[in-house]
Amino acid sequence: MAEPATATQAAAPAVALLKDELDIVIPTIRNLDFLEMWRPFFQPYHLIIVQDGDPSKTIKVPEGFDYELYNRNDINRILGPKASCISFKDSACRCFGYMVSKKKYIFTIDDDCFVAKDPSGKAINALEQHIKNLLSPSTPFFFNTLYDPFREGADFVRGYPFSLREGVPTAASHGLWLNIPDYDAPTQLVKPLEKNTRYVDAVLTIPKGTLFPMCGMNLAFNRELIGPAMYFGLMGDGQPIGRYDDMWAGWCTKVICDHLGLGVKTGLPYIFHSKASNPFVNLRKEYKGIYWQEEIIPFFQQAVLPKDCTTVPKCYIELAKQVKEKLSKVDPYFDKLADAMVTWIEAWDELNPIGPVPNGKAA
Amino acid sequence: MSLSIKDDEIDIVIGALRPDLTSFMNEWRTIFSRFHLIIVKDPDLKEELKIPEGFNLDVYKKPDIDRVVGTSTSTIFSGYSCRYFGYLVSRKKYIISVDDDCYPAKDNKGILVDAVAQHITNLTTPATPFFFNTLYDPFTEGADFVRGYPFSLRSGVQCALSCGLWLNLADYDAPTQALKPEERNSRYVDAVLTVPARTLMPISGINIAFNREVIGPALLPSLRLGGEGKFRWETMEDIWSGMCVKVVCDHLGLGVKTGMPYVWRNDRGDAIASLRKEWEGVKLMEEVVPFFQSVRLSREATTTEDCVAEVANVVKEQLESKDPMFARAAKAMVDWVKLWKSVGSSTSSPGA
Numbered sequence: 048m049a050e051p052a053t054a055t056q057a058a059a060p061a062v063a064l065l066k067d068e069l070d071i072v073i074p075t076i077r078n079l080d081f082l083e084m085w086r087p088f089f090q091p092y093h094l095i096i097v098q099d100g101d102p103s104k105t106i107k108v109p110e111g112f113d114y115e116l117y118n119r120n121d122i123n124r125i126l127g128p129k130a131s132c133i134s135f136k137d138s139a140c141r142c143f144g145y146m147v148s149k150k151k152y153i154f155t156i157d158d159d160c161f162v163a164k165d166p167s168g169k170a171i172n173a174l175e176q177h178i179k180n181l182l183s184p185s186t187p188f189f190f191n192t193l194y195d196p197f198r199e200g201a202d203f204v205r206g207y208p209f210s211l212r213e214g215v216p217t218a219a220s221h222g223l224w225l226n227i228p229d230y231d232a233p234t235q236l237v238k239p240l241e242k243n244t245r246y247v248d249a250v251l252t253i254p255k256g257t258l259f260p261m262c263g264m265n266l267a268f269n270r271e272l273i274g275p276a277m278y279f280g281l282m283g284d285g286q287p288i289g290r291y292d293d294m295w296a297g298w299c300t301k302v303i304c305d306h307l308g309l310g311v312k313t314g315l316p317y318i319f320h321s322k323a324s325n326p327f328v329n330l331r332k333e334y335k336g337i338y339w340q341e342e343i344i345p346f347f348q349q350a351v352l353p354k355d356c357t358t359v360p361k362c363y364i365e366l367a368k369q370v371k372e373k374l375s376k377v378d379p380y381f382d383k384l385a386d387a388m389v390t391w392i393e394a395w396d397e398l399n400p401i402g403p404v405p406n407g408k409a410a
Numbered sequence: 411m412s413l414s415i416k417d418d419e420i421d422i423v424i425g426a427l428r429p430d431l432t433s434f435m436n437e438w439r440t441i442f443s444r445f446h447l448i449i450v451k452d453p454d455l456k457e458e459l460k461i462p463e464g465f466n467l468d469v470y471k472k473p474d475i476d477r478v479v480g481t482s483t484s485t486i487f488s489g490y491s492c493r494y495f496g497y498l499v500s501r502k503k504y505i506i507s508v509d510d511d512c513y514p515a516k517d518n519k520g521i522l523v524d525a526v527a528q529h530i531t532n533l534t535t536p537a538t539p540f541f542f543n544t545l546y547d548p549f550t551e552g553a554d555f556v557r558g559y560p561f562s563l564r565s566g567v568q569c570a571l572s573c574g575l576w577l578n579l580a581d582y583d584a585p586t587q588a589l590k591p592e593e594r595n596s597r598y599v600d601a602v603l604t605v606p607a608r609t610l611m612p613i614s615g616i617n618i619a620f621n622r623e624v625i626g627p628a629l630l631p632s633l634r635l636g637g638e639g640k641f642r643w644e645t646m647e648d649i650w651s652g653m654c655v656k657v658v659c660d661h662l663g664l665g666v667k668t669g670m671p672y673v674w675r676n677d678r679g680d681a682i683a684s685l686r687k688e689w690e691g692v693k694l695m696e697e698v699v700p701f702f703q704s705v706r707l708s709r710e711a712t713t714t715e716d717c718v719a720e721v722a723n724v725v726k727e728q729l730e731s732k733d734p735m736f737a738r739a740a741k742a743m744v745d746w747v748k749l750w751k752s753v754g755s756s757t758s759s760p761g762a
Contacts, residue, residue: 190611206612260558
């Protein structure tokens with residue numbers, strides 16, 4: 048697993064699943080060279096590029112891709128004053144892409160993530176695996192010891208109640224990373240050379256009531272089911288914190304999924320993460336988050352959403368209220384964040400006027 | 411193998427449901443031979459046990475069981491439950507138990523898996539039940555906690571139970587295996603993970619290990635199907651016991667891990683034939699799972715024995731009217747705690 052895969056053309060599927068129903072959202076500040084490697088897997092799909100940083104810079108998109116690109120000027124133009132909820136100088140800006148998309152599914156990937164190889168040396172089509180994960184049910188109510196029972200060659204084990212074997216719809220698919228693992232700054236400082244070489248051949252549903260750290264590097268979700276919960280918060284320029292965007296979205300998403308009876312999967316697919324960011328820079332960004340998460344985690348673990356929150360936006364507004372009530376005392380930042388969460392939903396509703404159908408059942 | 415664990419802190423308990431253990435023991439010899447073994451013969455088994463030479467072991471048969479617990483009580487150790495007698499009489503800190511139709515497995519690189527070493531590693535490194543680590547076991551080499559994992563939760567808690575998995579014949583129920591008679595598990599998942607707190611799962615008895623000092627009394631023979639037989643497809647006793655163990659662990663702040671090690675489980679029996687006996691167990695799980703998900707133990711239950719006794723009470727109150735099997739199970743649990751206190755060595759230290 049020492050290098051990314053190169054022979055991706057051979058691995059391209061005959062049929063690109065969900066070709067017209069899925070958008071690939073990529074935040075970038077540099078360039079999109081990495082797309083060359085993904086071409087056989089990504090080319091059939093529409094891309095939404097969210098260009099962070101200096102809007103006067105031109106980001107070149109490789110030939111042959113069908114895409115729309117938004118820079119900061121576009122974001123400001125489209126959202127007006129509501130653009131304040133979209134982060135600047137942080138990959139959190141990617142969630143703008145979720146908002147403007149018109150598709151049912153989103154796959155988001157960082158521009159330093161390449162195609163990985165499985166243990167047999169074959170190139171991994173991460174998008175295809177995410178789609179499989181999203182199109183098969185999750186099983187959050189009882190843990191299956193053989194992991195995803197819907198995968199080929201697996202099933203529910205003895206003792207698994209038959210009434211729970213239908214599963215629930217999968218809202219999100221969280222993939223992992225070979226090579227540079229998603230460690231925080233302190234861990235990176237202590238273990239600068241550690242690479243993840245372990246290929247764990249499993250997909251599993253994260254049980255109901257269990258929170259997890261959701262990484263946005265290699266993530267897919269059903270936008271119709273959970274889109275409005277995928278707000279990546281206020282990070283970067285002018286904010287006291289960075290590198291907690293995906294974490295925040297993950298905690299909100301999981302609480303709402305648990306409430307609505309939706310599933311979140313983690314595990315395969317792997318991508319090859321090539322760039323280790325500077326741990327000292329990271330430490331400065333994460334510093335407050337490392338303290339704050341000690342308060343944030345119990346908050347989310349104890350968050351209860353009322354039964355009448357039957358849609359994702361309703362759940363999200365309610366969460367925003369609770370953030371304001373309970374986390375503002377940790378830091379005024381959370382007060383701002385709670386407001387931004389509301390702005391996000393307002394912006395989402397404006398850009399997606401039909402509105403989501405009530406989904407799942409309130410727990 | 412953790413250097414700080416001495417071999418003499420470990421007992422390997424084998425329930426013998428078939429008389430000829432020769433190939434089983436020989437296959438495991440390189441892994442088992444340095445440890446003390448407790449072999450418990452199913453009291454219903456008539457033939458003599460055949461055990462090869464060269465092991466340090468104690469064998470318990472029906473007369474021994476009768477002598478220790480009395481002839482009327484010894485019936486609780488019939489079939490797969492015979493291994494619980496081994497847990498009862500062991501005086502070691504760690505117990506590892508595999509079914510007598512399982513052999514050592516090979517990992518993805520073709521190397522023989524030392525299931526004992528892996529179980530011991532699982533039991534002697536912390537578990538992390540309060541927050542999910544997406545890179546699985548953070549204490550394994552080459553892994554760590556990921557970004558976003560609260561630092562206050564990184565020391566983890568003591569791991570009380572290690573649940574292994576099975577290649578070849580997976581632990582499916584009879585209907586599943588009958589529907590897919592050719593299906594064999596060939597996927598070796600290179601991971602150990604902590605089962606999150608308050609998450610329940612079917613804990614199979616085929617390949618497990620536990621810290622007897624901490625959780626011993628919670629692994630117990632209590633739920634016996636009316637038609638319980640001599641194939642795992644015809645039992646639910648371990649699943650029931652496992653639910654109790656998980657509830658107790660969650661209450662006491664102890665961890666349960668699942669994943670590696672794998673064992674190779676040999677083909678045995680006929681799922682379709684066993685269907686007739688297992689339907690009862692399959693039906694029961696519909697009650698059992700919601701029940702255990704709702705159990706909450708009191709603050710006063712600070713030892714494993716107290717927890718088991720409380721679970722038994724709740725079983726009696728809430729399930730006894732649904733099926734007489736539950737009433738018997740509740741009584742068996744209460745009796746077990748008494749038996750453990752009198753015969754088993756004391757585990758009165760409170761959970762971590």
